[in-house]
Amino acid sequence: MQAITVSLVPGAEQLDKNALGIDVRFSLQPFIRFIERKIEVEQTAKVNFYRYILEQFKQYPELSEQIASADAQRYTQLYELIYTALSPILNEESEQFWALGAPLTPCFYYGTSGFYSIMMDFGTNKVKKDLKMPPADEILKSIKTTFYNLLLSKFYNFTLTDVDFTVRSIIDPETHLLKYYRMNVDTRFMDIESLGELPELSLQKIKDGLQDENDTLNILGSLLPPDKFKVEGISVVSLTDVTGEYALESIKNVIIEHNDCAVGSHDKNITIALQTLVGSDQVEFGILPYLRLNDKTVVNDHSGFQSIIIEMARQEQDDNIDYQLLLEEYLAHPRRLIFPEIVEDEHKDYPMLRLLWNKGIRSYALFPLYYSGRLVGCLELYAKDPSFFNSSTLSKIESAFPLLAQLFQNIITAFNAEISAVITEKFTSLQPAVQWRFYQAAFNYLNAKGLGKKLPVESIFFKGVYPFYGAVDIKDSSIERNLAIRKDLYSHFDLLETTLCDIKSKVKSLNEKTIPSPTGLWNHKEFDELSDREILRIEDYLLRQLPAYLHLLKDTQPEVSETVDNYFSQVDPQGALYKNRLEYEKSMQSINRTISTLLEEFNIELQEVYPCYFEKFRTDGVEFDIYLGEAIAHLTPMPADMVQTFRSLQLAVIAKIAKA
Numbered sequence: 001m002q003a004i005t006v007s008l009v010p011g012a013e014q015l016d017k018n019a020l021g022i023d024v025r026f027s028l029q030p031f032i033r034f035i036e037r038k039i040e041v042e043q044t045a046k047v048n049f050y051r052y053i054l055e056q057f058k059q060y061p062e063l064s065e066q067i068a069s070a071d072a073q074r075y076t077q078l079y080e081l082i083y084t085a086l087s088p089i090l091n092e093e094s095e096q097f098w099a100l101g102a103p104l105t106p107c108f109y110y111g112t113s114g115f116y117s118i119m120m121d122f123g124t125n126k127v128k129k130d131l132k133m134p135p136a137d138e139i140l141k142s143i144k145t146t147f148y149n150l151l152l153s154k155f156y157n158f159t160l161t162d163v164d165f166t167v168r169s170i171i172d173p174e175t176h177l178l179k180y181y182r183m184n185v186d187t188r189f190m191d192i193e194s195l196g197e198l199p200e201l202s203l204q205k206i207k208d209g210l211q212d213e214n215d216t217l218n219i220l221g222s223l224l225p226p227d228k229f230k231v232e233g234i235s236v237v238s239l240t241d242v243t244g245e246y247a248l249e250s251i252k253n254v255i256i257e258h259n260d261c262a263v264g265s266h267d268k269n270i271t272i273a274l275q276t277l278v279g280s281d282q283v284e285f286g287i288l289p290y291l292r293l294n295d296k297t298v299v300n301d302h303s304g305f306q307s308i309i310i311e312m313a314r315q316e317q318d319d320n321i322d323y324q325l326l327l328e329e330y331l332a333h334p335r336r337l338i339f340p341e342i343v344e345d346e347h348k349d350y351p352m353l354r355l356l357w358n359k360g361i362r363s364y365a366l367f368p369l370y371y372s373g374r375l376v377g378c379l380e381l382y383a384k385d386p387s388f389f390n391s392s393t394l395s396k397i398e399s400a401f402p403l404l405a406q407l408f409q410n411i412i413t414a415f416n417a418e419i420s421a422v423i424t425e426k427f428t429s430l431q432p433a434v435q436w437r438f439y440q441a442a443f444n445y446l447n448a449k450g451l452g453k454k455l456p457v458e459s460i461f462f463k464g465v466y467p468f469y470g471a472v473d474i475k476d477s478s479i480e481r482n483l484a485i486r487k488d489l490y491s492h493f494d495l496l497e498t499t500l501c502d503i504k505s506k507v508k509s510l511n512e513k514t515i516p517s518p519t520g521l522w523n524h525k526e527f528d529e530l531s532d533r534e535i536l537r538i539e540d541y542l543l544r545q546l547p548a549y550l551h552l553l554k555d556t557q558p559e560v561s562e563t564v565d566n567y568f569s570q571v572d573p574q575g576a577l578y579k580n581r582l583e584y585e586k587s588m589q590s591i592n593r594t595i596s597t598l599l600e601e602f603n604i605e606l607q608e609v610y611p612c613y614f615e616k617f618r619t620d621g622v623e624f625d626i627y628l629g630e631a632i633a634h635l636t637p638m639p640a641d642m643v644q645t646f647r648s649l650q651l652a653v654i655a656k657i658a659k660a
Contacts, residue, residue, distance in 0.1 A: 001083065001093060002116050003076040004125070005069075008106035008133060020144060023195070023230040025066035026102045028075070030189040030233035031082060032057050053081050066232060069102075072109040079110040086186070086236060097181065097239035103190045103231050104143050118181065118239060132178075141217070146185060148220050150192045151229065156201050160216060176281045177272070180246040181239040190233035199223060244396065247277035251403045255410060270407070278396045282388040284308070286380030287404075289411040290331065297327055308380055312355040326352060334368035334375055338394070341386040356382065363389035367397075369405040377408035433613050433632055434462070465613075465629030466643050468650055472595050472657055473621040477588065484580035485535060492542065492577050499567045506559045542571075594660050595622045602653040609649070610642050626650070 032054070039050045057063060057078060067075070079100050087096055097118060099111030108115075121128045133139070149159045172179050201223060250273035275281050288307040291298050310327065339346065339353065342362050347354040356364055365381040381397065383389045441460050504510055547568075554564040571577055599622065603614045606626070611633040616624040628646055630638045639645075 001076075001080055001110065001112060003073050003079070003110050004116060004120065005072065005107070005109050006116070006119055006127060007108075008119075008127065008139070020104070020140075020147060020226040022104060022147060022226045024102060024104055025230065025232035026069065026072060026234065027066045027232040028057065028063050028078065028234065030191045032063070034189060035085075049085070053085060056081060069107075076110060082234075082236070083110075083112070097241075099237050101235050101237070103187075103233045103235045104147055105235070106139060106143075108237070115239065144217050144221075144226075146187060147192075147226060147229075147231070148217065148224070150187060150190055150231065151224060152220075154192055155194070155198055175275075175279055177276045177279070178243075179241065180243045182242045184238050184240060186236040186238070189236060190231055193230045193232075195228050195230060243279070244277055244399065247273045248400060248403060250276070251400060251407065255403065255407050274397065274400060277400055278393045280388045280393070282385055283381055283383045283393060286311075286382070287377070287408075288380070289377040289408045289415070290375055291412060291415050297324075297331055307378070308361075308382055309352050309355065312359060313352070316355060316358075330366075330378075331375065334378075336368070337364075337366040339364045340389055360384050362386050365389075365394065367401070369401055369408055371405040371409040376405055376412060379404055431613050431615060433607075433611050437462075437634075462627065462629060462631035464631055465627045466646070468626035468628065468646060469624070470626075470650060470654055471621065471623040472654075474588070474591060477621070481584055481588075484584040487580040488577055489538065492571070495567065495570055495577065496542075496546070499563055502563045503553065503560050506563070507553075507557050592618060592622060595657055598653060598657050598660060599624055602649070606646070606649065609645065610638060611636055612646075 035050050035054050035057075039047055039054065042050060060075065060078070063075075082100060083098060087098060094113045096112045097115045099108040099115045101108035101110075116122075119127055119131065134142075145160055153159050171177065250269060254269055254273075270287065271285050274285050275283060286306060286308040288310070313326075337350075339350075340363055342353050342357055342364060344357065347357065353364070361382045361384055363381075363383045363386045367379045367381075368375055369377050369379055379397075379401075381389070381393070437460055441458055550564045550567065554561050574582070596616065596618075599616050603616075606612055606614060610628065612629075613627040613632050614624065616622055626646065628638070628643065630636065
């Protein structure tokens with residue numbers, strides 16, 4: 001334990017007023033009263049320890065008054081008793097990140113060695129210069145929220161959502177990676193007093209004026225000014241290592257921002273996140289999405305995600321190792337392969353290990369990853385030093401498997417879309433009328449060994465063709481679709497609000513923080529329309545986050561089973577909460593089916609008249625393109641009046657659709 005005064009914000013050592021203007025007093029009296037209450041109710045041997053603590057505190061009668069900042073270091077032996085009373089007795093002090101300080105100020109007087117090793121530069125005896133703290137406004141917001149929670153809990157019997165903040169430490173000298181800690185504040189030993197008459201206040205009064213969390217604090221600031229209150233006591237804080245949570249959050253961010261993943265811009269971010277998760281920069285990772293093209297597994301270098309085994313097999317160009325065959329065999333029978341320490345005797349059974357051995361890699365593991373029960377890729381782990389490759393490393397990485405599987409699925413989807421985009425962008429779509437030309441181009445490409453030389457594909461074009469275009473649009477369809485979604489969401493959130501209120505009335509121990517909140521997802525009073533991204537976020541909350549919580553709550557709190565079952569019975573995708581969307585889709589499908597049927601008949605008629613390229617595609621309505629010419633028909637002469645014939649047929653079908 002160490003007694004060092006450290007302030008996370010310059011000037012916070014002065015205790016007369018804090019940043020909010022509150023009368024703050026550093027005092028041990030709230031803790032003494034807490035111990036006195038414990039002695040009255042405790043029936044185990046702990047009561048003897050509590051009595052001992054009280055006897056030690058009574059030796060300092062001056063503790064009935066506040067402690068000046070200059071005198072804070074005089075009572076270190078009492079601080080140690082507080083630590084002993086509040087900490088698990090069997091835990092090592094150096095492994096606990098615990099400190100004691102003034103209430104509602106980021107100023108600490110006493111703490112564990114572990115706490116100060118994170119915060120302090122012992123060379124200068126000051127806060128580490130490269131310690132990454134939250135912005136000052138975030139710290140102030142956290143202090144504000146803590147203050148009003150104290151106030152509202154004591155005088156009005158309700159609280160706000162807690163606001164924790166995260167301390168990002170300097171780079172760990174052992175792992176060379178950032179570590180993250182969440183600061184938790186124990187407010188049991190703070191007492192608040194009003195310096196004047198309190199106004200009448202209700203939760204509904206505050207709720208009526210709320211727009212967001214900042215509005216809450218602003219409203220409370222005007223109704224209950226901080227300078228009208230006095231807070232005395234101590235602030236007990238602890239730091240929780242949340243590095244693993246941040247690593248997983250980084251992977252989630254890559255998934256959300258996957259638009260650029262196809263060009264490999266996030267490969268480095270994934271690697272750093274995984275290294276942070278396992279706690280070592282000596283472990284490297286290879287990522288191999290399961291990409292299929294023409295019923296064959298392919299390695300797409302353009303994705304930016306690579307396999308170390310395949311990369312080395314390519315570099316070595318070893319005739320004895322067919323990496324494509326190895327890949328196909330493994331994917332046909334996927335299983336975990338773990339080699340904690342590669343030895344030469346294993347090279348015969350696993351030829352790929354020789355490649356790793358030659359590159360100095362001494363540990364290797366390969367994990368298949370599944371998405372919805374379907375293989376989507378593999379994750380490689382490898383290290384040159386086997387000491388970094390242990391059971392702890394492997395167990396930590398498993399927590400990332402579901403997220404990596406989602407990422408792999410996104411990569412697969414992006415790859416398939418990229419293939420389609422290349423064909424769409426560089427070629428005419430592969431319609432029967434023009435397939436012959438693409439087959440010819442592919443044959444020419446292979447004959448020229450273009451794949452190995454990475455030569456461009458020959459341009460495919462058709463000379464002397466006549467273009468035709470037609471479109472059938474449904475007026476205001478996008479507006480009607482958005483309106484249907486909003487109407488259904490109004491009903492859904494009304495049901496949700498009723499359900500959550502019913503749950504809270506039956507389970508008094510629940511609070512706002514316990515229940516996944518829809519706040520911030522969608523304010524139906526303000527939004528006139530919803531973007532696709534907002535719709536996805538709302539659906540993620542309603543279809544994934546909330547059901548998981550309600551099922552868990554139902555299992556642990558039987559009294560809410562009827563409420564939860566009633567909610568799920570009403571949210572069936574074919575039920576009343578989807579009424580407007582179902583009606584909209586049914587209407588659109590009916591219209592588009594009619595249009596598509598007429599255009600399919602039109603295409604058949606055209607092909608019988610003369611072979612042509614025909615493509616229809618759906619937007620909110622249906623559009624179609626036609627290209628006519630001998631270059632497309634391939635060896636079929638075109639009559640001179642064929643263009644006029646096609647124009648007449650096009651006009652006729654548009655008129656027919658309009659009347660349908």
